[in-house]
Amino acid sequence: MSVIKVQELEKSFRIPHEKRTTLFETLTGMFKPESYEVFNALKDINFDVKEGEFFGIIGENGSGKSTLLKIIAGILYPSSGEVHIRKRVTPFLELGVGFQSDMTAVENIKTYGTIMGMSKHDIRSRTDDILEFAGLEKFRDAKLKNFSSGMQVRLAFSTAIQTDPEILLMDEVLAVGDMDFQQKCLDVLNNYRKEGVTIVFVSHDLGAVRRFCDRTLLLHKGEQIALGSTAEVIDRYVYGDQDKSISEPVSCVVENDPVILTDEQPPVACSRWGDQKIEISNVELYDKFGNLSNRFNSFDAMTIRIMYHAHKKVFDPVFGIALYSEKGENVYGTNTELKEIEIDSVEGQGHIDLKIESISLLSGRFLLTVAIHSRRHEPYDWHDKLYHFDVIPTSRDAGIFNVPCKWII
Numbered sequence: 001m002s003v004i005k006v007q008e009l010e011k012s013f014r015i016p017h018e019k020r021t022t023l024f025e026t027l028t029g030m031f032k033p034e035s036y037e038v039f040n041a042l043k044d045i046n047f048d049v050k051e052g053e054f055f056g057i058i059g060e061n062g063s064g065k066s067t068l069l070k071i072i073a074g075i076l077y078p079s080s081g082e083v084h085i086r087k088r089v090t091p092f093l094e095l096g097v098g099f100q101s102d103m104t105a106v107e108n109i110k111t112y113g114t115i116m117g118m119s120k121h122d123i124r125s126r127t128d129d130i131l132e133f134a135g136l137e138k139f140r141d142a143k144l145k146n147f148s149s150g151m152q153v154r155l156a157f158s159t160a161i162q163t164d165p166e167i168l169l170m171d172e173v174l175a176v177g178d179m180d181f182q183q184k185c186l187d188v189l190n191n192y193r194k195e196g197v198t199i200v201f202v203s204h205d206l207g208a209v210r211r212f213c214d215r216t217l218l219l220h221k222g223e224q225i226a227l228g229s230t231a232e233v234i235d236r237y238v239y240g241d242q243d244k245s246i247s248e249p250v251s252c253v254v255e256n257d258p259v260i261l262t263d264e265q266p267p268v269a270c271s272r273w274g275d276q277k278i279e280i281s282n283v284e285l286y287d288k289f290g291n292l293s294n295r296f297n298s299f300d301a302m303t304i305r306i307m308y309h310a311h312k313k314v315f316d317p318v319f320g321i322a323l324y325s326e327k328g329e330n331v332y333g334t335n336t337e338l339k340e341i342e343i344d345s346v347e348g349q350g351h352i353d354l355k356i357e358s359i360s361l362l363s364g365r366f367l368l369t370v371a372i373h374s375r376r377h378e379p380y381d382w383h384d385k386l387y388h389f390d391v392i393p394t395s396r397d398a399g400i401f402n403v404p405c406k407w408i409i
């Protein structure tokens, strides 16, 4: 049975061209009609959510996720289309809205619980549980203005989860709080799932969406781009319509004097150097579907293609790559010589591929160096950290790269 049904939903906002803030502007503008433009934040959205389903909504910033959730919550009205809701909706959208800084924790639980729809009796009987879950038992009579922002969010979340939700709408709630508290929230979500609560979950944390959501909706500039199994929709988001151009190498003076590279002395002044006997004409990254991409799920396959132009016949060239974290830490490096690949000679145009079966990087932006040099390490063309790509997490492990391991009890 579907508990949320959204049909042909549209939402547009009026954005005024000029804002009248002063009395003078108001008086002089009195007889001038206010001009505005219409911004379509949601266009022809259609989906339903079944009872007990964990439903994800993902998309770039500004794609309309929060607007959609607010319409389902009844906070915003749609411009056209229909939204049918079959059960009680509890929105966890802006946690803590309504908190009063001059009131104590207990007083705030009372007002916030009331806003969230709890009865007086429930609030009274659950106040201790709320404070305990938030880890704030000792602060029950302290004024909220003395709480850190993390403590305030914990108090709001702990109050909100006492509302016995039937349909829960969550907007980036997991992004707040420290790791311990986030884990508590995840445990709560798991319990809700077991209890059959329907959850609509908006998040940029694709790892969490992948773990929790049965189905997912992808929005792009207010349009419904994909709806279906979470893994497929995340693939569509990660590998789908995005800016396919791999970051262009920054323009840089090419050092024509051959530089002998040593490990101790990397030249830092220029990000490209070499005598250009063999020139790197382009570098392309391909995803597991064979499409150009600069975004990859961790553990997915990736191919790095180095396109070159050898202006004359060059014997024994070595092709290499190095990966760096965004902070510049060297994560990995390899070349054809280290892998004992003999390349007798190259001449004219060609390309060489490095196939990575599974990217062992966990999450974040990584910089890529691509280089061609001689066996004596004289650089022909060295593109130092000129390229980058992003890795989207698929596991919950921490750090930069994966270490295959297991716990044995």
Ligand SMILES: Nc1ncnc2c1ncn2[C@@H]1O[C@H](COP(=O)(O)OP(=O)(O)OP(=O)(O)O)[C@@H](O)[C@H]1O
Pocket (backbone or CB within 6 Å): 013, 014, 015, 039, 041, 059, 060, 061, 062, 063, 064, 065, 066, 067, 068
């Ligand atoms: N009240 C409003 N008036 C005018 N424009 C609005 C209003 N609310 C939202 N918008 C616009 O609608 C678009 C969608 O916003 P929304 O907050 O729903 O996106 P989002 O996908 O949740 O983004 P984010 O991931 O950054 O939270 C944005 O361009 C936003 O500026």
